[in-house]
Amino acid sequence: MAQRDTSRQRVTIKDVAEAAGVSRSTASRALTGRGYVAEEVRQRVQSAATRLGYVADALARSLKQRHSPVIGVLVSDLSNPFYAELAAGAARRAREKNLGVMLADTAGESDAERSAAELFVSMRVAGVLVTPVGPQVTTYLASARVPTVEVDRYFAPQLADSVTVSNTAGARDVTDHLLRLGHRNIVMLIDEASWTTGRDRIEGFRRAHEAHGLKLDDSNVVTTGWNSRDAALAATSVLARRERPTAIFTTNNVLAEGAWRAIHAAGLRIPEDVSLCTFDEAQWMTMVTPEITAVSQNAHHLGDAAAALLLERIAEPDRAPQPIELETTLVHRASVGPAPGLPCDPGGTRPERR
Amino acid sequence: MAQRDTSRQRVTIKDVAEAAGVSRSTASRALTGRGYVAEEVRQRVQSAATRLGYVADALARSLKQRHSPVIGVLVSDLSNPFYAELAAGAARRAREKNLGVMLADTAGESDAERSAAELFVSMRVAGVLVTPVGPQVTTYLASARVPTVEVDRYFAPQLADSVTVSNTAGARDVTDHLLRLGHRNIVMLIDEASWTTGRDRIEGFRRAHEAHGLKLDDSNVVTTGWNSRDAALAATSVLARRERPTAIFTTNNVLAEGAWRAIHAAGLRIPEDVSLCTFDEAQWMTMVTPEITAVSQNAHHLGDAAAALLLERIAEPDRAPQPIELETTLVHRASVGPAPGLPCDPGGTRPERR
DNA sequence: CTGTTAGCGCCTTCAG
DNA sequence: CTGAAGGCGCTAACAG
Numbered sequence: 035m036a037q038r039d040t041s042r043q044r045v046t047i048k049d050v051a052e053a054a055g056v057s058r059s060t061a062s063r064a065l066t067g068r069g070y071v072a073e074e075v076r077q078r079v080q081s082a083a084t085r086l087g088y089v090a091d092a093l094a095r096s097l098k099q100r101h102s103p104v105i106g107v108l109v110s111d112l113s114n115p116f117y118a119e120l121a122a123g124a125a126r127r128a129r130e131k132n133l134g135v136m137l138a139d140t141a142g143e144s145d146a147e148r149s150a151a152e153l154f155v156s157m158r159v160a161g162v163l164v165t166p167v168g169p170q171v172t173t174y175l176a177s178a179r180v181p182t183v184e185v186d187r188y189f190a191p192q193l194a195d196s197v198t199v200s201n202t203a204g205a206r207d208v209t210d211h212l213l214r215l216g217h218r219n220i221v222m223l224i225d226e227a228s229w230t231t232g233r234d235r236i237e238g239f240r241r242a243h244e245a246h247g248l249k250l251d252d253s254n255v256v257t258t259g260w261n262s263r264d265a266a267l268a269a270t271s272v273l274a275r276r277e278r279p280t281a282i283f284t285t286n287n288v289l290a291e292g293a294w295r296a297i298h299a300a301g302l303r304i305p306e307d308v309s310l311c312t313f314d315e316a317q318w319m320t321m322v323t324p325e326i327t328a329v330s331q332n333a334h335h336l337g338d339a340a341a342a343l344l345l346e347r348i349a350e351p352d353r354a355p356q357p358i359e360l361e362t363t364l365v366h367r368a369s370v371g372p373a374p375g376l377p378c379d380p381g382g383t384r385p386e387r388r
Numbered sequence: 389m390a391q392r393d394t395s396r397q398r399v400t401i402k403d404v405a406e407a408a409g410v411s412r413s414t415a416s417r418a419l420t421g422r423g424y425v426a427e428e429v430r431q432r433v434q435s436a437a438t439r440l441g442y443v444a445d446a447l448a449r450s451l452k453q454r455h456s457p458v459i460g461v462l463v464s465d466l467s468n469p470f471y472a473e474l475a476a477g478a479a480r481r482a483r484e485k486n487l488g489v490m491l492a493d494t495a496g497e498s499d500a501e502r503s504a505a506e507l508f509v510s511m512r513v514a515g516v517l518v519t520p521v522g523p524q525v526t527t528y529l530a531s532a533r534v535p536t537v538e539v540d541r542y543f544a545p546q547l548a549d550s551v552t553v554s555n556t557a558g559a560r561d562v563t564d565h566l567l568r569l570g571h572r573n574i575v576m577l578i579d580e581a582s583w584t585t586g587r588d589r590i591e592g593f594r595r596a597h598e599a600h601g602l603k604l605d606d607s608n609v610v611t612t613g614w615n616s617r618d619a620a621l622a623a624t625s626v627l628a629r630r631e632r633p634t635a636i637f638t639t640n641n642v643l644a645e646g647a648w649r650a651i652h653a654a655g656l657r658i659p660e661d662v663s664l665c666t667f668d669e670a671q672w673m674t675m676v677t678p679e680i681t682a683v684s685q686n687a688h689h690l691g692d693a694a695a696a697l698l699l700e701r702i703a704e705p706d707r708a709p710q711p712i713e714l715e716t717t718l719v720h721r722a723s724v725g726p727a728p729g730l731p732c733d734p735g736g737t738r739p740e741r742r
Numbered sequence: 743c744t745g746t747t748a749g750c751g752c753c754t755t756c757a758g
Numbered sequence: 759c760t761g762a763a764g765g766c767g768c769t770a771a772c773a774g
Binding site for chain 3 (some may be wrong): 057060063070072096097
């Protein structure tokens, strides 16, 4: 009944205080739960608050406390399911702690990244979680004294915590798997080699070769653009080489799509003509035939862990930055087979489907 | 050189004013560009600001102005590429106008929705864009006088603008396509029938039948859970009916995945044994064989249009709420064929692949 | 246990 | 054209 009056201004703590017949500070104490308040008074204040539909002004509160109940999340590309999942994981964890999320999609542009970071600073976010494209953001955020966690890759380990996956081991394992199956001409398709992700995956690729006493031919590490179209072009050209590779290893789900399409367009069969495997997963990899072998990195968990770490750091700002590395899992599926020309699996692998 | 002192407090407008040798109000005018300032003074202030790395405190500013430079975006499930794209579209548009985005993933829970909405209100966001799960959020936001746009579906057309797609027409067209191909036992798989999206898609399904002089059998509209597993179960049971449907029409990308998996698991061929088509698209639909016929609804554009509408409404808060409907496109692919038992395409359709 | 006082950093009249 | 003064809504001392 008694339709509350929402026609005028928003209801402030002053209104609540008056309605409950107490002072503003008492109302504040009753509402926040900090400081002494008589139980009877607290009840009165709280019921007045709900009756009036009072919601504390987070701006005013944050202005006072010097930080808002929000963390900033800065990702490269929300359209990529990897980043979307990452953000979703972070958001879920944040919500548990009653923190909101300010989300910015930088589209990979570093000036967008900068302006988003400035917005975060100006909003006095409690902390920032970022998939950086260079050291600038983190440096900037550190200079503004905002707790920061670098996710997926890192550029400033002395300024921020980081959460990454075992890039080297993941790449090494899947490469090792290929080598055991007799592949000797494996092309790695990669979109960038200068960030920690790319660098470490290449390193794993190289180490696996070395462990088999093989020297990695540099021309087998092919750098391409970041979208699936560019990847498809690169893959097409690789497949046209005189010595066609017997396996392609892509370093993320987008490149995998490109390579997959290129292989199909070339009329080649997977895995009979060419094996395909990838770092990073995507939904389609269990829907195509054959399903795609992948190094799985659970983006949701990555976001969740990063948010958890950020929360710790917010609570303890002076702790030394720490790097966390999450494990990857090699998921064997049917897109990887013995190298063409070999009679059978030389043993040592156990490609169990799941 | 002169490494700025970031070791202490954040730099405020007061610091800038002192550095430039003017008062705080003059500095404010110089920085915001509102009010008179001598050109020479403005230069001095601005250079001082950049030199000190000044970023205005958005909290303080917003407290004064009663709203923050941020819009709230409330979606059901960031892990679903549809919502992720929607959010990405909205974020991009917002950024053009120098607005940030506060993102909340409600996981479909209505109390999470409520608390996210309260956070938005308490942060005094300039407006909210929501994919609602009931009329409550919008009602609440309206009572808090926050400009709101309902996206994808709407519950409160008199309180908020809305941006939806042509659900009825889209469903009608694809159903019509099936009917022309001779299908007479088409099952629609749907996760909810009470929201505008579901209601309208069912309506389109029904109308197409009527236009062909057919009565829609209610048992051919099958309601299922919202995830792909539930959808697969429902599809499996439908496929086991004595009179097996010759076509399945799912109402979103998640259900499509479930149905697709169920069809495969049942060992049926698409489209020879059963045709499959869906509302909503997903990446995998052009990667599986055959590719999936879909009513495409461009989530990115949906988010973009919704954000644009919200911005208009923020500028003109008293304008009457308006509904906007975006067109869908029926994309013909190979997952739909003539009804089994018919010799050939009865004509009238032109399934051009793309 | 409660009320008074004093800002958080900014913008905005209002005088000068 | 510029400075002084006041207040946005809230909380954190500090008295009472």
